[in-house]
Amino acid sequence: MLQSEAMSRFFLIAAALLLPLAALHAVEISKSLVRIEATSQEPNYKTPWSPGDVTSGVGAGFVVDGKRIMTNAHVVSNARFLTVSKEGDPTPYLAQVLHIAHDCDLALLSVENPDFFNGTAPLEFGGIPQIESVVSAYGYPVGGTRLSVTRGIVSRIDFQPYSHSGMDSHLAIQIDAAINPGNSGGPVMQNSKVVGVAFQGYSGDVAQNVGYMIPTPVIHRFLKDVEDGRYDHYVDLALTYRNLFNPASRRALGLEDETTGVQICSVYSSGASDGIVKPGDVILKIDGHTVSSDGTIPLEDEAVPLEEVVERKFKGDKVHLDILRDGKPMTLTVPLREPWPFKLQSNLYDERPRYFVAGGLVFQPVDQNFMEAHDPSDQRLNYLFDFFIADGLHATRPEIVVLSNILPDPVNAYADEFRYSVVDEVNGRRIKRIEDIAAAFEEKADYYVIKFAGGGRPIVLERKAIEEARSRISGRYALTAEKNLEK
Amino acid sequence: MKSTPSLRSFCLALLLALAIPSARAEDTAPESTSKSLLRVNSTNQVYEFFQPWIKKPPFSRRGIGALIDGGRILVTAELVANSTFIELEKPATAEKSTATVERVDYDCNLAVLRPADPAFLQGMQPLALNGPLQVGEEATILQLEPNGEIAKTLGRITSISVASYPSESGALLLFKLGAPLQQRDGSFTLPVIRDDRLIGMVMRYDARNQSADIVPTAVIRHFLAELDSTTYQGFARLGIAFAPLRDPQLRRYIGLKEPGGVYVSDITPRGSADAAGIKKGDAILAVDELPLDQDGNYEDSDYGRILFSHLTNTIKHPGAVVRFKILRDGKTLEIPVNMQVANRDHAISEPHISDTAPKYVVLGGLVFIELSRPYLKEWGSKWTSTAPQRLVYYDAFQNELPPDRGRIIILSQVLPTPDTIGYEDLENIVVTKVNDRPVKSLADLSEAAKKPVDGFQKIEFEEDPKLLFLDAASIEANADTLKKHYALPALERL
Numbered sequence: 001m002l003q004s005e006a007m008s009r010f011f012l013i014a015a016a017l018l019l020p021l022a023a024l025h026a027v028e029i030s031k032s033l034v035r036i037e038a039t040s041q042e043p044n045y046k047t048p049w050s051p052g053d054v055t056s057g058v059g060a061g062f063v064v065d066g067k068r069i070m071t072n073a074h075v076v077s078n079a080r081f082l083t084v085s086k087e088g089d090p091t092p093y094l095a096q097v098l099h100i101a102h103d104c105d106l107a108l109l110s111v112e113n114p115d116f117f118n119g120t121a122p123l124e125f126g127g128i129p130q131i132e133s134v135v136s137a138y139g140y141p142v143g144g145t146r147l148s149v150t151r152g153i154v155s156r157i158d159f160q161p162y163s164h165s166g167m168d169s170h171l172a173i174q175i176d177a178a179i180n181p182g183n184s185g186g187p188v189m190q191n192s193k194v195v196g197v198a199f200q201g202y203s204g205d206v207a208q209n210v211g212y213m214i215p216t217p218v219i220h221r222f223l224k225d226v227e228d229g230r231y232d233h234y235v236d237l238a239l240t241y242r243n244l245f246n247p248a249s250r251r252a253l254g255l256e257d258e259t260t261g262v263q264i265c266s267v268y269s270s271g272a273s274d275g276i277v278k279p280g281d282v283i284l285k286i287d288g289h290t291v292s293s294d295g296t297i298p299l300e301d302e303a304v305p306l307e308e309v310v311e312r313k314f315k316g317d318k319v320h321l322d323i324l325r326d327g328k329p330m331t332l333t334v335p336l337r338e339p340w341p342f343k344l345q346s347n348l349y350d351e352r353p354r355y356f357v358a359g360g361l362v363f364q365p366v367d368q369n370f371m372e373a374h375d376p377s378d379q380r381l382n383y384l385f386d387f388f389i390a391d392g393l394h395a396t397r398p399e400i401v402v403l404s405n406i407l408p409d410p411v412n413a414y415a416d417e418f419r420y421s422v423v424d425e426v427n428g429r430r431i432k433r434i435e436d437i438a439a440a441f442e443e444k445a446d447y448y449v450i451k452f453a454g455g456g457r458p459i460v461l462e463r464k465a466i467e468e469a470r471s472r473i474s475g476r477y478a479l480t481a482e483k484n485l486e487k
Numbered sequence: 488m489k490s491t492p493s494l495r496s497f498c499l500a501l502l503l504a505l506a507i508p509s510a511r512a513e514d515t516a517p518e519s520t521s522k523s524l525l526r527v528n529s530t531n532q533v534y535e536f537f538q539p540w541i542k543k544p545p546f547s548r549r550g551i552g553a554l555i556d557g558g559r560i561l562v563t564a565e566l567v568a569n570s571t572f573i574e575l576e577k578p579a580t581a582e583k584s585t586a587t588v589e590r591v592d593y594d595c596n597l598a599v600l601r602p603a604d605p606a607f608l609q610g611m612q613p614l615a616l617n618g619p620l621q622v623g624e625e626a627t628i629l630q631l632e633p634n635g636e637i638a639k640t641l642g643r644i645t646s647i648s649v650a651s652y653p654s655e656s657g658a659l660l661l662f663k664l665g666a667p668l669q670q671r672d673g674s675f676t677l678p679v680i681r682d683d684r685l686i687g688m689v690m691r692y693d694a695r696n697q698s699a700d701i702v703p704t705a706v707i708r709h710f711l712a713e714l715d716s717t718t719y720q721g722f723a724r725l726g727i728a729f730a731p732l733r734d735p736q737l738r739r740y741i742g743l744k745e746p747g748g749v750y751v752s753d754i755t756p757r758g759s760a761d762a763a764g765i766k767k768g769d770a771i772l773a774v775d776e777l778p779l780d781q782d783g784n785y786e787d788s789d790y791g792r793i794l795f796s797h798l799t800n801t802i803k804h805p806g807a808v809v810r811f812k813i814l815r816d817g818k819t820l821e822i823p824v825n826m827q828v829a830n831r832d833h834a835i836s837e838p839h840i841s842d843t844a845p846k847y848v849v850l851g852g853l854v855f856i857e858l859s860r861p862y863l864k865e866w867g868s869k870w871t872s873t874a875p876q877r878l879v880y881y882d883a884f885q886n887e888l889p890p891d892r893g894r895i896i897i898l899s900q901v902l903p904t905p906d907t908i909g910y911e912d913l914e915n916i917v918v919t920k921v922n923d924r925p926v927k928s929l930a931d932l933s934e935a936a937k938k939p940v941d942g943f944q945k946i947e948f949e950e951d952p953k954l955l956f957l958d959a960a961s962i963e964a965n966a967d968t969l970k971k972h973y974a975l976p977a978l979e980r981l
Contacts (some may be wrong), residue, residue: 244909245909246908266953414734414736417730
């Protein structure tokens, strides 16, 4: 309570001081500001056959080039129905998602009726604002329904995890202007130019006055990526590296006194660097930029992590690495592509849960959405999920398929203990994907023998018993379809 | 660590007991019993597994021991686990004597003590062991008042089953006795009697349910018989995990026509069952011609329907041959199993370590240890979710690792030195090789470290950083400084 009182007093003072200036800008910018109302349907991974709960929310957006509206991906994720309205004109217009990039939390919308854009002006983008310079955030945060403007300064420029996907880190700019739910997708302005898109902050008591915006390098990359009509996802080297401060390690790996570089630790199988870069290699330069002992490179007068070189590239682009291998200098070229195994551990949107039901046993592939919904305490499952990439488990098992639930029925009366067990085999068929389960049960057999990771006893279902139970189970549990294998 | 739950239980017991007039259940004991009891005060000190060269602060556990034949005092193993000093005290006179542990077996949670001066026991009377009890029968838990008077709490046996013992190394016969036990000093271990004969020792008390876990005489007799044999072997282990065979679909699938049987779901590599050729997927139909039901119970002459492991682990002694009737691929086989104690030499992670100092090697400031469950338990009561998950996985699923995997060697932490610059953040990563030699024990690691490669200690890991180097000459030269700086008594203990 105390804190929020203090905060609101501060904001009153600040607003009073800055009102004339803010008002001037607000008039200009409000012409391009868009209020977005989104109705979404989030699938329920515990009952994957049900379409999910319908929720609605409000976010902000702004008009950019080409009669498009830019906003955050999380404002329009899983959207079923979207309307947009302009500041000063409450008429709702139907809108659609044109492009959505969950890995950098950006989206572009189009509006069916072109009249919407009458009287609007596309906003222009600026560069990376200076630390300590003043910026203004526009949006529709809680506390009222009309446009809100908050001001603050640029506090920090750094790589940050993007919480929408939960797996990606990109450049982000921290500002001390209040960013609250409803600010999402709104422009952050400086000198009448967009210098960022407000997208996340800290909730609760973790920190005060910490808001983040997506800076223009990330925005430009997104706009460039979709120029060909589709979004290709960020690319990644799919490797890990580590500092090379230790004199013994430096000498053993062949580094001269003045030379700097980092040690390659893991190279993920099936990733872009697989078969090109090796663990124990030392990266000296990336695209000609000298790598320091802690993995940073000088880029535009800033020391940034060497990943920034890759961040700005696209699918099919190449990265050139100068390395030392067994003490000998070499030059490597890595063609970049999307790192598929990483998607398992990131939040997924706009996808339908996949599942297969036989004899009341529900089988699902495991991904972050599944883990969040079920929060299983099974030790084996948690290990397989946590170490899926680090231990290269995806090489033998592209998907972890588990018995996720049991819809109780006489046919599965003795299956309870197997909940969250990882399926290894059905009738001798290795289960590498959810499709394999479906295929195994589609083959005619008297018995279906389900074997789980770690041995243990199998579950045996008789075909006759499955067939007898079919209508009983779908009726009793409102099971509208026995499978969905499509994303 | 282990004492906390039981202490809490007793605090609860006190609160509950205050509300209930419990004098009814107590009266003065006959002379014969009071001459058989001794207070046992044990000062225990546990090793700090995070820093295996030091011990945690000492603490004391106080319980009551029962004098049995042969001048031995019977207590639970947990009472004297990691003991540094044990004192016996006569309840009435407070006369004291130091004592030593003659034998402790954590598998059955029993120990026998002997006084330093045998004359200390003069005038005392050993308690005889009672025969088997049935569910529903009464028994009396003995406690001592401060003045040496015996306080008795009458209870009733509520269940007799084969259940897990505190060391987590296996399951043995266990009685549960429902009794409103009061909080009294020195109740860590308590004798239970019936008709002035010992029927077991209380090892845990659950105050909420007013239920005491008791090591029964069947287990005590086995322990004592082993003590009197030429070499103490303890309790044999079959080394399998089994699942009930209740599901009729599964029974039809494996062609099981008989009414009972259990499914062998896991085999401990190199265990008794493994050595005899029992396999995963076998159905066990009978043991020594006693048929098993679908849950694995046989009809025991003393206790009725009870898990067959009571027969194989407690009734039988190590070296006995037990005949298993097995159904495999539709055929019935008879497999004789030579029951042996668990061979710990090949254990990948020890479930229980007491009275022995944990091993370690410190190399230039990198601390190496062997994975064990006591190490993981240093993360607290929620260790299965808070300890490093890869290590938890290795501990939980060690049966599935290759049988020659050996011990899991961990770089547990780094004591920063000039030699470890850049490595300060490394912790709890699994070592695979040192100087190109695979390491399957700390002894391997210590040996391998004697042969640096090109002047470097080359250490490889399963996880990132995968590989690091130390300057062999430099760590040799800095060894004494490292010892002094971090007050290490030695750089290794194997």
